[in-house]
Amino acid sequence: MEIEQLFTVKSGDFHATSELDAGGTPLISCGDTNNGLVGYFDIPEGKTYCHCLTVAYNGSWPLLAKFHPYRFGAKDDVAVLVPRTQLRDVTLFYVAALLNRMTWRYSYGRKCFKEKLSHIRLSVSVTTVGDEEQIDEEAIAQLFGREFCSFIPEKAASGGCVAGPNGWRAVPIVEILEIERGDFHSIAALDPGEFMTISRTSDNNGVVGYFTAPEGARVHPPGRITVSTVSGDAFVQLDKFIATDNVIICKPRRPLPQAALFFLAFMLNRQKWRYSYGRQCYKTKFGSIEIVLPVTETGEIDEAHMSTLVENTSYWPIIRGAVATNR
């Protein structure tokens, strides 16, 4: 079937984010990260879509398709595929997957404009109702075996409002964390392997791949905070890992609840602006910083308050489950 048999193909409505005021509606562009999201803007209701696919006209991957089961606006570097009749989420995913298999045809700057896109043929099972050919959604559903909603983590009920801390105190980072540097310089020399490898990147929890540990490299246990010396990004690691030398590894000086580690990561991330202009955050410098932490009436670091704030978030049960089953 051709795309236009299943969808009305529309071009996105906005040329540049500079046309829009900040707001609450996601805006989708042709980028290949973060599901194409470029920010949240004030988008008029009439120019929003929901439960549709977007397909990149250009960018790094023309034809890259993404599913958006929420209300969104679109830039004009993507097409919005609006189903002509209601389609199941799983069908939309399937169509997106088929399109994504074809992105190689549009590499090297060969763009995929509306006209081309509308006539792309999809290999899908069809059924015939009367004289009309229709996509066989049942067959697609059987291929997957699961509905989309089963992929979405369950959101916990809010634990209610948490009272503010008793007070705040600036605490030298080394009072609560032991810090050390990663062990090796280059990942280019490593063979693919089993160890999650942390480097300076700001994305993907700092993970750059899975490699074998080079000679002399320590394998760090779960429950450490890693900090990129380049960007200052802090992540809690829930699996064992190895790390490059542009990463600082922070080990709690005394046992801390896992939730409190996430609180510390948040507080470290608040300081990223201090390291945003190529002012690297080396071990010595990092060791001299202070972060503000909630304290009890007696001035002790209030671990319980830190943990409560984290445990009160919507998806904490997922993390707790992951902690319980550390690989």
Add this chain to the structure above:
Amino acid sequence: MAAKAKSSEVDAYVFIKDRLKILGWDTRNPSRVPGGQVWTQSECLAHPEIKKTLGLQKPENIVRVRESVLWVIEAKRSHKQLDQAITEAEDYANRINTSNSIEALFVSGVAGNEVDSYLVRTRFMVCGEFKPITMNGKEISSLINCEVANKVLDSGPDIRDVVVDEAVFLGAAERINQILHLGAINKNYRASVMAALLLSLVDDTPPNIDAAPTVLIAEINSRAHRVLQQEGKPEFDKYIDLRLPDTEDNHAKFKQALVDTLQELNNLNIRSAMNSGTDVLGKFYEVFLKYGNGAKEIGIVLTPRHITKFAVDVMDVSDTDIVLDPACGTAGFLVAAFDHVKRKYSQDRINRFKENNLFGIEQEPEVVALAIVNMIFRGDGKNNIVEGNCFQKNLVRTTRSNAVTANWAGEKPQADRLAITKVLMNPPFALKGSGEKEYRFVDYALSQMEDSGLLFSVLPYSAMVKPGAYKEWRTGRLLGNNTLLAVITFPESLFCPISVHTLGVFIRKGIPHPGKQNVLWMRALNDGLLKSKGKRLPNARATDDFPEMVNMVKSFLVNPTMQVANVERFQKACPIDFSDPLLELVPENYLDQNPPGPDELGDGIEQVIRDSVAFLIRARKEDDWEVHRNGD
């Protein structure tokens, strides 16, 4: 040159429509589309009143400026028919003006074709007669945009200080780069070509672009040389001299590039713009060199004009200051200083200032040529900008016609013969492996200043945080001999498309930094510009930190003991922490950050957890995931 046999008015139709579109007019047919503003020849008689007054005669285009105000455009196919075009446009307008409901107050004649380029003349009706439209005292050479049309309607045909549309300038700079590229003009030579062409436009009559290549080039050179002679700058002849390519095959191509470039400059009304109160030409250079002329390769990072203005405003340059820029590029700081003085003083004092008080050095001769051209158009052809290596040149105080000034000299002057009171600079940023560190330029500039002189420099961020030689400079020569007054972090993409993070430093010469004296630390992360498709342009939605900083910085430079409000992550005044082993002299090291409020705390922690969950979903196998879901 006669028009080519195949050229016709049709070429001009495309030119007119394209230009009107670039100028912001809605070129759709007003009779069909409510917002449309431009009728073509075949469409204009659809308007009953136009039809009634013109009968069956039709100009090339009629533009609806306002509901009842029209603009008639008539085109001809060769340059020599320009007079005829404007006369016919006036005839059409006069007929329309017999109407009681509409009036044609603007007329334009367009003459030329795609090969020879187009000449444009635009007029406005005053007391029943069409008069040339002048902008900043110069007759415009282009079609007009809506803003200009409205300004003329409101205040007559002599208008001043029209706001520069940076997007239009940017577009022209990009097109000129492309034209010069197609003309096989090497990018290192383009600045010279531009300088020569601009100087050739100083005269009220334009060069004869219909002449043969050799004749046209000779004329442009002769015009440029004459201006340089008049301004006492004959030594720059050699940097501006246009030369025909060696192979005759390329002569026509070269000439075409010159003609097309002149067309673009005329479209911009460059002569009028250069005569304005703002540094329009500097802005043009900035985009022309920045987006594609090898500026990066030779380490040139032209200072954006809003930064030069900011620095001059906070340093409050006066007519008694002697100003130096030891790496002046296209003279952005010197032009800003001159404009600042021009706004404040009488003509006598301005004249004395421009002859005696502005000094610049630039090591790239072609760039110096652009600087000279800019200053000539600013009314300061007698400036003291020289080409060469600043480390080999010194300034010695002297007196000329009862005015304190300086002379270039080879020898370093005695302390009592130092002349410079203010330095404004943006030194070339050190290329990798280069020994020419930025601080050497700062040291040099300080060596030329009298004690208590004030220096502003743009520096790469790294200069104030790097260990090694940079740190030695900070601890030793910078703070050991001088006082650091203020450091301001600049917007991250200030020098886009060059990726370099910068800051501005203010230094008082000659007093070792008092350990307890406050330094003003500020972060100006927004400058009213937004980046789109690799270009930064003014945008009403963007915030601008600079205007609100001017008074604070200006006052602090005069009185560093003043009280400064501590605004987290934005501004603070405090002493340098000499116990810092790295001695990082940047705001990010000194500014405070408050504890998070309830919203930041809630949102921030939620975000950390969401990011971690997203990572788990991506990274872990499905079996693990099932376990997590059932983890309780």
